[in-house]
Amino acid sequence: MQEAVTPNPALDAAPTAPQGSPQAVDDAIIRAVGIEKYYAQPSQNRIQVISATDLSIVPGEILALLGPSGSGKSTMLRMLTGLSTPSAGQVYWHGTPIAEAEVNVSIVFQSFALFPWLTVLENVEAPLQARGETPTVRHERSMKMLDTVGLDGFEAAYPKELSGGMRQRVGFARALVVEPEVLFMDEPFSALDVLTAENLRSELLELWAKKTMPTKAIFLVTHNIEEAVLLADRIIVLGRNPGHIRTDFRVQLPQPRDRKSEPFTQLVDYIYKVLTRPDTVPAEAPGQQITRAARDQRQMHYQMLPHARPGGIAGLLELLLDKGGRDDIYRLADDLAFEIDDLLPIVDAAQLLGFLKVEEGDAVITPTGEEFANSEILRQKELFRNAAVENVLLLRQIRRALDTKSDHTVREDFFLDMLDEQFSEEEGQRQIETAVTWGRYAELFDFDAARRRFVLPDALEEEIAPSEAKK
Amino acid sequence: MNFQRPLARTLVTDRSTPFIIDLGVAACALAIFFAIVSTGVYWFQKPIPVVPISSSIGALPLYAFYSIVRMTIAYFLSLAFAVTYGYIAAYNARVEPWMVAVLDILQSIPVLSFLPPVVLAMVSLIPGHQLGIEMAVILLIFTGQVWNLAFSFYSSLKTIPREMLEASRIYRYSGWQRFWQLEMPFSTIGLVWNSVVSVAGGWFALIFCETFTMGDRNFQLPGLGSYIQTATYAGNVRALLAGIATVILIVVATDQLVWRPLIAWSDKFKFEQVESADQVTSPILELLRRSKICQTLPGRIWDRVEEPVYRRLAKSEECRVVKPLDETKSGKVSPLLWMLALAGAMAVCWAAVQAVLMLRDVTFADLRLLLAGAGATFLRVNVALLLSAAWTIPVGVSIGLNPKVARVVQPIAQILASVPATAFFPILLMGLVKIGGGLGIGAVALMLLGTQWYILFNVIAGAMSIPSDLREVASLYHFTRWQRWIKLILPGIFPYLITGMVTASGGAWNASVMAEYSHVKGQTLSTIGLGAQIDAATDSGRFSMLLLATIFISLMVVTMNRLVWRRLYHLAETRFKLDG
Known part of the structure; x- marks a missing residue:
């Protein structure tokens, strides 16, 4: 476990932990106390999705929830809105348990979730209809809202006739027409192209700054770091396995924010560092370390295989070598026009295989990694094979099981059962899928998809055996 | 025309229910049979006036009207029941597995074997009146139509995207609003397509049901079916042809005036993000x-x-209040409910045992006859399927690979699939009798007539769905004709072919009841077969034989579905799916 502490440039100004200060508690519109989410497994193990977490949403701020995929961002949002019941703990709406309160929130969805058979106007009117407004009031308020989001003249169109950006505008209009106290947004811009997203973001900020909407707080779930830094007054970074708060800080930069400015890039860099080093404890969350370490020792037998393809790993290493063997991960993502969620698994995978190391937010290629990047395909496969057998428990186990059994076949279920102890069923399946991709590439084994079993082709066996004996 | 959607009657569940549930469902079916028969026999003594069926052509419009009214009532009953059933099944986790198992089994059982007991029960409920038979026929058509509608609605509800449900929750829709703005629109397309198939199946059964004999009694309802059958019995070819022409006219008119506008209209409920170019039009x-x-x-x-x-x-x-989506209902069931459930289960068990006890008077000879019949019918069904596949695959593929022809032929195939083969059956039989052929061939012919169109329709759709780049690859590398079929065409149409075959198989079993036993020109024709046994048992009022034959036929159909079709279907879904 590394003890390095990543300094937070924004933190020097105002170290805040909102749920700690009594004043924040009183104000809070939504306050979550010790909420957890887990799924019971048939075997007495349970899969913890989110460990006990406190969080509150206070008036006047845009709160961004950042985290890698699988850290339970969306689950968190659903628990805070009352769409999903926490397995333990309680969510309060102005002090009343959320299941009994008359909650006034809206969600803007990633997939827009518009009803394709209703016109734009009918889509926006529908929530008002649910609240029993008369047709005249509904019409008036909806038309006004459509005007506000710039959809004047589109009221009779059907959503499928609109572009993605226009459709999300309808999503915003529908969300805002009920005048929610808290506006929740679940990756609202990630289904849109870059320019449209940028445009919508600035319009949202404008609405927010001008107080054109009666909304008191915005809660944004995103995996896009720049987006969070651009919009948020406060950022919470989640870690995974299970989901937990890694850091929670205030962004002190004035609006409008300049992406090119030094403090902005510093903050983005800082978050990258937090995300790329899940073992590091960020400065402001000292309490987390003990629980994590304890849990790690108790149940983490298998490493979590990052879902990256060998081709992606090779591509990253070649690019890194091109850059002199060392580069900032943030810049790498930028060069590749990758979202952090797309790049991180590849970095993780290369790190797991010992092809690169992460130092201070930089990716540094190792000697093996360098050799890998420089070799032709057959040698690459050999290097990958050695690295995989050496570093990845699951692959080693599969290979060993295949070698030991006389018919050189093992059913998939066998490994799924073992993985089930540690991962959810779905994740276990994905682990197997990734293991198959890696194993096939490394020519360690093959997988018979029709009969769901691992096989060791005879021809392969002879070819691999000597190279393994050498080790 | 929507070419992508296969026309299917039987929906195969990709799921296996615990055996215990199947047993429970079977016990319920037996119990219901017993209840119906025992009440029926008790009340059956009252005479019912027999309505004479005129064979003048002038009477046809009125008869057609009666039949259409029966169809319409049955259809709307089915729709209402299907929606209720699907809704309850989809939203009540506790009863869901039971309800789906019931659907799964009932949709594969040939309905017509229930005709006699249902008539008995209905006649007994309203003794001494035509209304009883009327209700029996409507109930029977209803039973034939309802299951695939219910299944379609149920599976639509289960596939509503999560974010749509969440939107309806967070904006605090009432159940009423959710139903009309989300659930119903989302299910509409499935319901419309299944309605087309259901109503076609309804006509098939209606033509047969309107006249039948039980013991020495003749039940007749004025309608197209009884008109055709009376004409056949009297050997009146002119009236017969007029009757058939009327049926075809009705089917074509329904297609043009009801289904096409409905299909075109339902296009707005397509759950897609972009507007598709390929749209159904209806003037x-x-x-x-x-x-x-x-x-x-x-x-x-x-x-x-x-x-x-x-x-x-x-x-x-x-x-x-925002209701959580993943709410788990509190597990407490009131003791009263438990007692009721227990009492119900005991009653069902008792009735099921009574029903089985009815089988006492079945002799060994009877059993042998039934077994032979089962074998014969099984063979006939499969011969009919093979014959259909043998001609529809090459024809369907050559049509499907030629889009211009397909665009013309496919709607026609759809109409042909809707024309009830039972209407043609009498004339076919008369021809066969004249040239000296037996009912055995006739039965296969009826099954063919009734089922081949489903296979053709689906094969055409399958061939059209083969991506053109795959076909280009085949010609680029000079695939031989054999290679082309083995590597490209057969795998490409496989999922569609299976859908068609499952539907056809269900239809063929159903047809066996009508096909193997018939009255033509004043004589009774019959051949060895389960269907013939069912009809003969009906004619002679032997309920034990009727029950046993029905059990046989149901067991065979359900077993075939489980062992053969479901596996093939699974294979089609996993290996041969061309995802677009």
Whole structure:
């Protein structure tokens, strides 16, 4: 476990932990106390999705929830809105348990979730209809809202006739027409192209700054770091396995924010560092370390295989070598026009295989990694094979099981059962899928998809055996 | 025309129910059979006036009208029941596995074998009146139509995207609003397509049901089916042809005036993000859309009804609080409910045992006859399937690979699939009798007539769905004809072929009841087969034989579905799916 502490440039100004200060508690519109989410497994193990977490949403701020995929961002949002019941703990709406309160929130969805058979106007009117407004009031308020989001003249169109950006505008209009106290947004811009997203973001900020909407707080779930830094007054970074708060800080930069400015890039860099080093404890969350370490020792037998393809790993290493063997991960993502969620698994995978190391937010290629990047395909496969057998428990186990059994076949279920102890069923399946991709590439084994079993082709066996004996 | 959607009657579940549930469902079926028969026999003594069926052509319009009314009532009953059933099954985790198992089994059992007991029960409920038979026939058509509709609605509800459900929750829709703005629209397309198939199946059964004999009694309802059968029995070819022409006219008119506009209209409920170029057009729908009255009037009336409902609902609990989606119902069931369930289960068991006890008087000879019949019918069904596949695969593929021809042929194939083969059966039989052929061949012919169109229709759709780049690859690398079929065409149409075959197989079993036993020109024709046994048992009023034959036929169909079709279907879903 590394003890390095990543300094937070924004933190020097105002170290805040909102749920700690009594004043924040009183104000809070939504306050979550010790909420957890887990799924019971048939075997007495349970899969913890989110460990006990406190969080509150206070008036006047845009709160961004950042985290890698699988850290339970969306689950968190659903628990805070009352769409999903926490397995333990309680969510309060102005002090009343959320299941009994008359909650006034809206969600803007990633997939827009518009009803394709209703016109734009009918889509926006529908929530008002649910609240029993008369047709005249509904019409008036909806038309006004459509005007506000710039959809004047589109009221009779059907959503499928609109572009993605226009459709999300309808999503915003529908969300805002009920005048929610808290506006929740679940990756609202990630289904849109870059320019449209940028445009919508600035319009949202404008609405927010001008107080054109009666909304008191915005809660944004995103995996896009720049987006969070651009919009948020406060950022919470989640870690995974299970989901937990890694850091929670205030962004002190004035609006409008300049992406090119030094403090902005510093903050983005800082978050990258937090995300790329899940073992590091960020400065402001000292309490987390003990629980994590304890849990790690108790149940983490298998490493979590990052879902990256060998081709992606090779591509990253070649690019890194091109850059002199060392580069900032943030810049790498930028060069590749990758979202952090797309790049991180590849970095993780290369790190797991010992092809690169992460130092201070930089990716540094190792000697093996360098050799890998420089070799032709057959040698690459050999290097990958050695690295995989050496570093990845699951692959080693599969290979060993295949070698030991006389018919050189093992059913998939066998490994799924073992993985089930540690991962959810779905994740276990994905682990197997990734293991198959890696194993096939490394020519360690093959997988018979029709009969769901691992096989060791005879021809392969002879070819691999000597190279393994050498080790 | 929507070419992508296969026309299927039987929906195969990709799921296996625990054996215990199957047993429970079987016990319930037996119990119901017993209840129906025992009440029926008790009341059956009252005579019912037999309505003479005229064979003058002038009577046809009225008869057609009667039949259409029966169809319509049965269809709307089915729709209402299907929606209720699907809704309950989809939203009640506790009863869901039971309800799905019931669906799964009942949709594969040939309905017509239930005709005699159902008539008995209905006649006994309303003794001494035609209404009893009327209700029996409607109930029977209903039973034939309802399951695939229910299944379609149920599976639609289960596939509503999660974010749509969440949107309806977070904006605090009432159940009423959710139903009309989310659930119903989302299910519409499936319901419309299944309605086409259901109504076709309904006609098939109706033509057969309107006349039948039980013991020495003749039950007749004025209608197209009885008209055709009377004409056949009297050997009146002119009247027979007129009757058939009327049936075809009705089917074509329904297709043009009802289904096409409906399919075109339902296009707006397609759950897609972009507008598709390939759309169904219907002149009738255009006409309706243009008329001023149709534009405004229904909306006005609807608003009157709807607005107060919404205003009242807005004050209710469900519209004020956001209900969690993953809410687990509290596991407590009141002891009273338990007692009731227990009592019900015991009653079912008792009745099931009684039903089985009815089988006492089945002799060894009877059993042998049934077994032989089962074998014969099984062979006939499969011969019919093979024959259908043998001609429809090459023809369907060559049509499907030629889009221009397909565009013309496919709607025709769809109409042909809707024409009830039972209407043609009498004339076919008369021809066969003349040239000295037996009913055995006739039965296979009827099964062919009734089922091949489903396979053809699906094969055409399958061939059209083979991507053109794959076909280009085949010609680029000079695939031989054999390679082309083995590597490209057969795998490409496989999922569609299986869908067609499953539907056809269900239809063929159903047809066996009608096909193997018939009255033509004053004589009774019959051949060895389970269907013949069912009919003969009906004619002679032997309920034990009837029950046993029905059990046989159901067991065979369900076993075939489980062992063969479901596996093939699974294979089609996993390995041969061409995802677009």
